[in-house]
Amino acid sequence: MNNPTALITGASRGLGRALAAGLAREGFDLIIDARDAAALDAAAGALRPAGRLVTAISGDVTDPMHRSALVDAAGGRLDLLVNNAGTLGASPLPALADYPVAELRAAFEANVIAPIALTQLALPLLRASGGAVLNITSDAAVEAYAGWGGYGAAKAALEQASNVLAAEELAVRVWWADPGDLRTDMHQAAFPGEDISDRPSPASVVPAFVRLVTERLPSGRYRASHLLPVTS
Numbered sequence: 001m002n003n004p005t006a007l008i009t010g011a012s013r014g015l016g017r018a019l020a021a022g023l024a025r026e027g028f029d030l031i032i033d034a035r036d037a038a039a040l041d042a043a044a045g046a047l048r049p050a051g052r053l054v055t056a057i058s059g060d061v062t063d064p065m066h067r068s069a070l071v072d073a074a075g076g077r078l079d080l081l082v083n084n085a086g087t088l089g090a091s092p093l094p095a096l097a098d099y100p101v102a103e104l105r106a107a108f109e110a111n112v113i114a115p116i117a118l119t120q121l122a123l124p125l126l127r128a129s130g131g132a133v134l135n136i137t138s139d140a141a142v143e144a145y146a147g148w149g150g151y152g153a154a155k156a157a158l159e160q161a162s163n164v165l166a167a168e169e170l171a172v173r174v175w176w177a178d179p180g181d182l183r184t185d186m187h188q189a190a191f192p193g194e195d196i197s198d199r200p201s202p203a204s205v206v207p208a209f210v211r212l213v214t215e216r217l218p219s220g221r222y223r224a225s226h227l228l229p230v231t232s
């Protein structure tokens with residue numbers, strides 16, 4: 001493959017799908033996943049008119065065999081890994097005092113263990129290409145919002161893993177980034193029954209992430225709102 005290749009997890013909807021479209025416009029071939037095969041195939045079909053190769057592999061990022069299949073699909077060239085797939089955990093959001101431990105463990109598995117494990121598999125290709133890892137985190141990783149302890153603790157763990165990875169992997173850029181509140185299914189699950197139509201669309205923050213990639217900004221923590229042009 002001659003085009004740069006990006007592997008984006010959780011790209012059937014929401015931020016992952018918007019990022020996939022933005023990276024296709026920048027000339028990336030794509031490898032994308034999600035658990036719901038029909039939704040993933042629909043997203044892949046919509047992405048293909050951008051003229052790029054789109055490989056869709058349905059599966060769960062917490063499954064080691066699925067993670068191997070994703071990296072194998074790169075076929076020897078990978079320039080960017082976007083660990084975007086994640087889970088809110090229990091909804092409605094419970095206080096830590098009442099958080100079901102099995103759901104807490106599942107949130108850490110999807111939001112921390114899976115992205116680290118996928119990064120481990122991808123690193124040889126990313127070192128060879130001088131590539132990059134983009135881990136999607138949240139302001140809940142650094143702010144103490146009541147009810148967000150399970151999700152927030154998992155995102156905080158992903159942030160510190162990213163921080164250490166950046167110190168260890170000097171040939172690879174490592175970015176961990178808070179996209180801000182977005183109008184997505186996950187956000188709706190955090191605010192059940194509430195009108196979230198005032199939240200920005202996922203597409204609105206894509207230029208921020210494209211900047212990270214195209215300008216190859218230094219490894220570190222970013223907020224999408226700080227990377228976007230100021231509008232009056």
Ligand SMILES: NC(=O)c1ccc[n+]([C@@H]2O[C@H](COP(=O)([O-])OP(=O)(O)OC[C@H]3O[C@@H](n4cnc5c(N)ncnc54)[C@H](OP(=O)(O)O)[C@@H]3O)[C@@H](O)[C@H]2O)c1
Pocket residue numbers: 009010011012013014015016033034035036037039059060061062083084085086087110136137138139178179180181182183184185186187202
């Ligand atoms: N929306 C916000 O306001 C907001 C704010 C801060 C951070 N974030 C972060 O942004 C990222 C994207 O969130 P979003 O709001 O776009 O969520 P979303 O609309 O719920 O989309 C999540 C995507 O990930 C996939 N996915 C979920 N679990 C998966 C798994 N175990 N294996 C493979 N794919 C999986 C989903 O498809 P399937 O369900 O079919 O698997 C879907 O494609 C997440 O990391 C989230 O924590 C979002």
